[in-house]
Amino acid sequence: MNKKLLALMLALCLVLSLAACGGAAASSAPADASASGETAAASEDTTPAAEDAAQPADDTQEAAPDASAEEADAEAPEETAEVPPTELPLSDGSETFQVWMGISPAAMNYISSLAENETYKEIMNRTGVNLEFIHFHPSTETEEFNLVMASGDYPDVMNGVANNYTGGADQGIEDEVFLDLNDYLEDCAPHYYSIIHSDKSLYEAVTTPEGAAVGFYSVYEEPRLNDIGYIIRQDWLTKLGLETPKTYDQLHEALAGFKDEFGATDALFIPASGVSDTFIAGFDVGSGMYLDGDTVKYGPLEEGYKEYLQLMADWYAEGLIYHDFPFYGNELNFRDPGAVGAGQVACFRSETGDMAMFGDFSEDPDILFTAMAPVGKNEGDTIHMTDMAPSRADTLRWSVTTGCEDPELIIAMVDYLYSEEGALLCNYGIEGETFDFDEQGVPHFSDLIYNNPEYDYRTAVFIYVMDAGPTVVDPMRGAGTYTQEQLDSWGIWAADNLDYSGVIPARVTLKAEDSEYNNIASDIETFMDEYTVKYVTGELSFDTYDTDFVEKLRSMDAERMVELYQDAYDEYLAG
Secondary structure (H helix, E strand, C coil), X not given: CCHHHHHHHHHCCCCCCCCCCCCCCCCXXXXXCCCCCCCCCCCCCCCHHHCCCCCCCCCCCCCCCCCCHHHHHHHCCCCCCCXXXXXXXXXXXXXXXXXXXXXXXXXXXXXXXXHHXXXXXXXXXXXXXEEEEECCCHHHHHHHHHHHHHHCCCCCEEECXXXXXXXXXXXXXXXXXXCXXXXXXXXXXXXXXXHHHCCHHHHHHCCCCCCCCCCCEEEEXXXXXXXXXXXXXXXXXXHHCCCCCCEHHHHHHHHHHHHHHHCCCCCECCCCCCCCHHHHHHHCCCCCEEEECCEEEEHHHCHHHHHHHHHHHHHHHCCCECCCHHHCCCCCCCCCHHHHHCCCCCEEEEEHHHCCCHHHHCCCCCCCEEEECCCECCCCCCXXXXXXXXXXXXXXXXXXXCXXXXXXXXXXXXXXXXXHHHHHHHHHCCECCCEEECCXXXXXXXXXXXXXXCCCHHHHHHHHCCCCCCCEECCCCCHHHCCHHHHHHHHHHCXXXXXXXXXXXXXXXXXXXXXXXXXXXXXXXXXXXXXXXXXXXXXXXXXXXXXXXXXXXXXXXXXXXXXXXXXXXXXXXXX
């Protein structure tokens, strides 16, 4: 891990009184957890910043408004001091914990379990804590999760799913499925505790509506967005004499050129819902609930939503949009490199780590993609993003269940992964094998990862390094092979004209028991799934849009749904 990352990690650490926790020679003190998501869809980027494979797409994070004065004090940033290194081993190797988590299908071609992964083996060796993994294909995660919940036989740890519990994470804690880690973190996880308590916005992002810590989140040292956004064929833009589009008109010109000059039959990919948070933002609305100042609004009730649908309908009629987008499922990213390589699709949502791979699927030696920021009506317009804002919280990882007989030990083991030494291990593996430091003290993957004679880069990461897990994420991991276009993507997707004030804070949501809201939202979701797509594909006419769409939403109590959300936001502001 580079020196800046490690120094900042230490600067974030708070040392209070230390208490023995989690077995032999265990070191402990304070720590806490719970967080966040067009948001991350299933992602298999091998950089930790975008390694959320099999995570459900979720455009708002659930969290609640009710916080007592005592909780508010607890959430405030605390002065930080250095937390001592974890004393290892934590145990004598006599205890084994089950970890329920998906595994990349690509990895399964080479290893049957993450217990065979070299980094996990080293974690177990250093800590004296054994891990037994329960794996499943990422596409079956929901079904497998439901089966475990129905059985009542909970593994010790479950990865990334506590927020999907029926009624939310707080309900999962109340139903005695998951532990509230707040009861353990201060004594057993000093590194994690100090990190999340050093930043109020991070604390809010990684705790539940009721202020519980339902699991450990991977976190960044600085606020950032996931390394995901729209990319576009730069080589074609250059041949057409066009700049990277900044407005809808410029994007339309580019897409039309791609179709007419290069035969791109499905130039622009949009999600199956028909609504891209990236493209609707320029109309000053969101795809769902968002803020206009301190007023909660619902995008489909606003005029900008209609304007967006009309634009997409026009482009669809011209043959500029991926024709079969309604049948693409919940995936927000386009994952058919063959169609991209063939020149069929030329503008779509992807990841930094994938930007350079499409040449492998193309006979065009000039194929080149560059990142494209969200576009607006006019150059320089402020683009009001509503789906997600930069955050230090990445993704919910490991939650400890009530089936765990020794939670103190497993929590202490996970906390080690947030220490300087543990985070370096998670991000880069073993020094001298999977990485080495350069003269500036910056770690870089070795040829075992970058130039392995048996495995490509991604496969090597799956086998030798932690693909995704609870730790402090180094977003530069894996960037050693990045092209300039990949390196530039981070800055482009974080353009200066993007305004995130419309994003509803993580802690604003409706309580799980609010059946009125849930009943309304369920009916409206079904309605939206049908009608939105039909407007884009031309099956429905805009001549009767106000009566057939807006008024129908109002008759289904959409405005009441907004009122309930406004009440939750007002309660949040009241603190």
